[in-house]
Amino acid sequence: MTSIPPTLHENPWFTHTVRIADLIDETEGVATYHLVVIDGNSSSTYEFVPGQFNMLYLPGVGECAISMSGDPARKDGWIHTVRVAGNVTKTLARLERGDTLGLRGPFGTGWPVAELVGNDVLIVAGGLGMAPLRPLVYHLMNHREQFGKIWLILGARTSEGLLYPTEYAAWQKRDIEVTLTVDRSTAGWNGHVGVVTQLIDRLQLPRPERTHLVTCGPEVMMKYAAMSGLRLGIDTRRIWVSMERNMQCAAGLCGHCQLGPEFICKDGPVLRYDRIRPYLFVEQL
Amino acid sequence: MVTPVSPIYFAKSQLQFLIDVLRHRGYSVVGPTVDQEAIVYSEIQSIDQLPQGWTDEQAPGHYRLKKRDDESLFGFVVGPHSWKKYLFPPKTTLLSAERTESGWQFITRSADTTKFALLGVRACELAAMRIQDQVFLDGPYQDPLYRERREQLFVIAVNCTQAASTCFCTSMKTGPRCEKGFDLALTEIDSGFLCEVGSERGREVLDVFVNLARRASEGTSVVSNTDNDNVISPSIDDATPEQLRLAENARQQAVAQITKHMETSDLPGLLLSNLDHPRWKDVGERCLSCTNCTMVCPTCFCSSVTEVRDLNMDRVERERTWDSCFNPDFSYLGGSLVRNDTASRYRQWLTHKLDGWHAQFGTSGCVGCGRCITWCPVGIDITEEVAAIREGASP
Numbered sequence: 044m045t046s047i048p049p050t051l052h053e054n055p056w057f058t059h060t061v062r063i064a065d066l067i068d069e070t071e072g073v074a075t076y077h078l079v080v081i082d083g084n085s086s087s088t089y090e091f092v093p094g095q096f097n098m099l100y101l102p103g104v105g106e107c108a109i110s111m112s113g114d115p116a117r118k119d120g121w122i123h124t125v126r127v128a129g130n131v132t133k134t135l136a137r138l139e140r141g142d143t144l145g146l147r148g149p150f151g152t153g154w155p156v157a158e159l160v161g162n163d164v165l166i167v168a169g170g171l172g173m174a175p176l177r178p179l180v181y182h183l184m185n186h187r188e189q190f191g192k193i194w195l196i197l198g199a200r201t202s203e204g205l206l207y208p209t210e211y212a213a214w215q216k217r218d219i220e221v222t223l224t225v226d227r228s229t230a231g232w233n234g235h236v237g238v239v240t241q242l243i244d245r246l247q248l249p250r251p252e253r254t255h256l257v258t259c260g261p262e263v264m265m266k267y268a269a270m271s272g273l274r275l276g277i278d279t280r281r282i283w284v285s286m287e288r289n290m291q292c293a294a295g296l297c298g299h300c301q302l303g304p305e306f307i308c309k310d311g312p313v314l315r316y317d318r319i320r321p322y323l324f325v326e327q328l
Numbered sequence: 329m330v331t332p333v334s335p336i337y338f339a340k341s342q343l344q345f346l347i348d349v350l351r352h353r354g355y356s357v358v359g360p361t362v363d364q365e366a367i368v369y370s371e372i373q374s375i376d377q378l379p380q381g382w383t384d385e386q387a388p389g390h391y392r393l394k395k396r397d398d399e400s401l402f403g404f405v406v407g408p409h410s411w412k413k414y415l416f417p418p419k420t421t422l423l424s425a426e427r428t429e430s431g432w433q434f435i436t437r438s439a440d441t442t443k444f445a446l447l448g449v450r451a452c453e454l455a456a457m458r459i460q461d462q463v464f465l466d467g468p469y470q471d472p473l474y475r476e477r478r479e480q481l482f483v484i485a486v487n488c489t490q491a492a493s494t495c496f497c498t499s500m501k502t503g504p505r506c507e508k509g510f511d512l513a514l515t516e517i518d519s520g521f522l523c524e525v526g527s528e529r530g531r532e533v534l535d536v537f538v539n540l541a542r543r544a545s546e547g548t549s550v551v552s553n554t555d556n557d558n559v560i561s562p563s564i565d566d567a568t569p570e571q572l573r574l575a576e577n578a579r580q581q582a583v584a585q586i587t588k589h590m591e592t593s594d595l596p597g598l599l600l601s602n603l604d605h606p607r608w609k610d611v612g613e614r615c616l617s618c619t620n621c622t623m624v625c626p627t628c629f630c631s632s633v634t635e636v637r638d639l640n641m642d643r644v645e646r647e648r649t650w651d652s653c654f655n656p657d658f659s660y661l662g663g664s665l666v667r668n669d670t671a672s673r674y675r676q677w678l679t680h681k682l683d684g685w686h687a688q689f690g691t692s693g694c695v696g697c698g699r700c701i702t703w704c705p706v707g708i709d710i711t712e713e714v715a716a717i718r719e720g721a722s723p
Contacts, residue, residue: 055469056422056646058434081431102425102432102644103637128662143431289661291632294469298630298651299658301676303600304684309468325603327672 055294058100058145063138064120070203073171074136075112078121078146089118092153093178094285094313097121098293099135100145107131108290108308110175111149116185121146124174124206150293152313154179154257155283162253163191165246165277167239167268169260170199173206175285175312176259184217191253193219194246198239198264201225202232239264243271251276259285266324269316282316284323302328333531337571339520339563340401342541344375346484346512347447349537355445355482358414360407365393367407369414372447379404386492386698389707402448402516405492406697410626411453412460414444415477422633423646440473445482449510451503452495452697454485456626458509462689463629482529485510489578491585494698496711499590502695504582515575522567522575538564588698590711591718596686598714598721599679607716612671614706619652621700621708622677627693630658653677678713 065077080089096110107129113122127136138144156179164183168176176195183190195214199205202225211221222242224235235242239260248254256272258265265284272282288300288307295309303322305311311319322328347357351373359372362379372378384404385392396403424435449457464474485506488495497503506513511530514521525531541564567575622628632651637644651658653676659666667673685693694710701709 053470054436054472056472057436058423058425060432060434062431082433100425100434102427103635103641105635106633145425145432145434287661288666289659295467296464296469296471296629297632298653298680299632301680301684303679304687306688321600327667327669328603328676 055292055296056147058147060143061121061146062143063140066140069124069206072127072136073124073206075122075124076135077113078123078144079119080121080146081143089121091115091149091178093156093182094153094175095149095151096175096290096293096312097123097146097148098150098290099123099125099131100147101131101134102145104134105131106145106291108150108293110285110312112174112177114181114185115178116181124171124177126171148293150290151308152311154285154313155255155315156182159183159255159257160189161191162255162281163248163250164193165243165248165254165256165272166193166195167243167256167258167260167264168195168197169239169258169264170204171206172258172260172264172285173197176257177207179257180214180219183219184214187217192249195219195221196224196239196242197221198224198226198242198260201227201229202234203229238267240267240271243268243275246275248275248277252278255281255283257283262286262323269320279317279320280315283313284316284319285312286314286319287312333525333534335522335524335567335572335575336534336538337520337522337565337567338538338541340399341375342545342564343401343521345541345544346533346537347372347375349533349540350445350482353443353533355443357445357447358411359447360402360404362393366391367393367404369407369409369411369446369448375401378402378448383490384492386494386702387707388494388701388709389704391702398518400489400516402486402514403490405488405490405495406450406453406699408624408699408703410456410624410697410699411446411449412456412626412629414446415457415474415481416460416464416471416629416631417473418650420473420648421645422648425644425646427642437473440476442477443480443482444477445484447484447486449483449485449506450488450697451485451506452497452500452695453626454483454506454509455497455500455502455695456697457483459627459689459691459693459695460629462691463627466689482533483510483512483526485513485526487513487515487575487579488582489516491582491587492698492702493587494701494709495586495696496588496590496698497696498583498586499588499592499711500692500694500696504586505579515578517571517574517578520563522571588711590694590696590714592692594718595692595714596683598718599675599683602717602721603675603679605717605721607713607720608671608675610716611674611708611713612669614708615654615670615674616705617654617656617670617673618705619654620703620705621710622652622654623650624699624703625681626695626697626699627681628652632658653680678710681710682714 060082061078067075112124290308295306300307378401464471488504510526513524681693
């Protein structure tokens with residue numbers, strides 16, 4: 044099973060006031076926010092399971108679901124990497140340090156950190172899909188001795204879209220094998236060009252029966268990553284995907300995020316591949 | 329645990345005392361009334377507001393009120409309203425946001441103190457309430473407003489004594505007999521009602537009601553018969569075997585009138601394993617995507633939140649309203665719509681209602697009330713659609 048949420052507020056609509064303590068521009072249209080709870084109810088311990096998300100609320104505009112992208116061991120705020128996509132994220136992008144907004148969470152299932160213990164881990168991220176995977180990378184690094192081999196395959200359209208580039212060296216130092224690829228080469232890129240599956244297919248897994256594949260990115264990428272994983276001998280019950288749907292209440296009460304029998308907000312966003320596969324690529328489901 | 333009480337019989341006019349007792353206890357009593365040429369639920373003070381002498385004629389895409397040849401108070405089935413509008417209101421404010429000098433402040437809505445007593449809840453509607461309880465109360469998150477209202481709710485069920493052509497509660501095993509989930513349950517016979525008790529709270533109210541009704545009728549009797557101190561009003565008492573038999577006959581009449589059937593043995597599983605069935609396209613061409621079926625459905629629970637703001641944007645309210653999977657933007661995701669045609673929306677509704685619901689809540693989402701059939705402007709019949717999918721289904 045995926046990990047269950049560590050905290051549930053009695054009222055799912057209960058909203059904290061958070062202040063933007065810091066913000067970092069990552070790439071074009073993508074920024075990372077450091078949010079601190081300031082509403083006196085700051086009993087918030089910023090606890091979460093890697094893979095979970097919060098609802099960010101811009102009054103008058105609306106809410107959007109954004110996964111945590113910081114270190115789960117860090118207790119000084121919420122870290123969210125956000126790409127400008129709709130009205131809410133557009134408005135968020137206009138805010139500055141010191142501005143306030145609303146936040147409720149954490150919600151959803153996380154990556155199966157307990158089940159990964161003692162196993163090898165293959166992480167496949169596409170574009171902004173790296174954001175919900177970074178807390179997992181931190182977790183694996185924080186408890187490095189508990190895990191076997193770790194590979195991180197990160198792909199993006201161009202090298203500009205490769206998130207958190209300044210951190211790769213530190214990750215590699217903790218014995219995480221980081222490989223990068225881009226769909227399209229631009230000036231200054233000397234690395235691999237092509238889709239992530241090409242890099243997966245090249246891997247020689249020393250013990251596929253003890254390997255988990257965790258992936259987040261565009262659905263079509265996750266599909267092919269999972270298929271490559273299966274070819275390498277990874278069991279369908281050891282493949283984990285993070286899904287995205289229209290999440291509004293985040294608590295399984297409003298119905299919007301359903302995919303087949305799953306509420307993506309509550310049963311997901313992290314789902315085991317065998318559970319979600321029948322519904323993954325049915326058109327307009 | 330409620331110790332069984334043998335059913336009480338009381339005359340029709342006595343029902344007013346029950347309403348009085350509940351209103352005296354702070355309940356807002358809600359019951360069926362005639363409005364806009366339909367039987368709909370609204371607050372009542374008097375039994376005169378009940379649809380006395382009216383019945384409803386229903387068929388796919390068809391609903392008409394008709395005069396009965398008797399004075400029955402509950403001689404109809406179900407109308408376009410369901411009780412969910414009281415427990416899960418069509419519009420409610422979840423949160424207020426206020427801009428202050430130190431930034432946005434958020435105030436979750438205060439506790440709800442409205443106490444409702446529902447009069448005239450049918451067996452299929454009791455089942456619908458149990459289903460919504462699972463949705464709103466049994467998951468990892470509870471809906472606070474629903475919980476507050478549900479805990480205070482007083483339910484007076486009324487057994488059906490007739491069925492519409494659209495009813496199929498027997499297929500869904502939800503009726504027509506009211507078996508659980510009520511405080512009191514009535515069965516209407518010619519002269520009055522038989523009343524069963526379903527909860528301690530129901531018994532308490534019944535005791536007060538019986539005393540009140542007896543005193544009132546004794547008062548009348550004392551005037552007319554001053555010699556007799558032991559007048560026991562014939563208008564309220566333990567039901568006689570004859571009255572019990574009449575009530576059973578009346579309830580059996582509803583069973584006998586049900587003609588519609590939905591096969592459920594292969595649900596769940598049938599629909600989610602036939603996502604490519606040609607029938608989806610077929611029904612997608614008939615369906616208007618009008619959302620009527622989801623609005624009248626007593627279990628549909630989808631909602632969305634709207635930002636309601638003042639002109640300065642200093643105060644914003646988050647208002648939750650009923651939503652429908654038939655609304656195009658229901659499936660909005662990242663700038664486009666996941667379900668971009670009517671067939672995919674109908675498929676979502678039906679697979680959720682009859683199939684996915686089992687995985688989510690351990691029960692079907694359908695109670696067989698037939699509202700979606702009656703109120704569909706083009707008369708799409710859920711039971712026929714399921715049967716058509718079954719034909720030519722992949723194994």
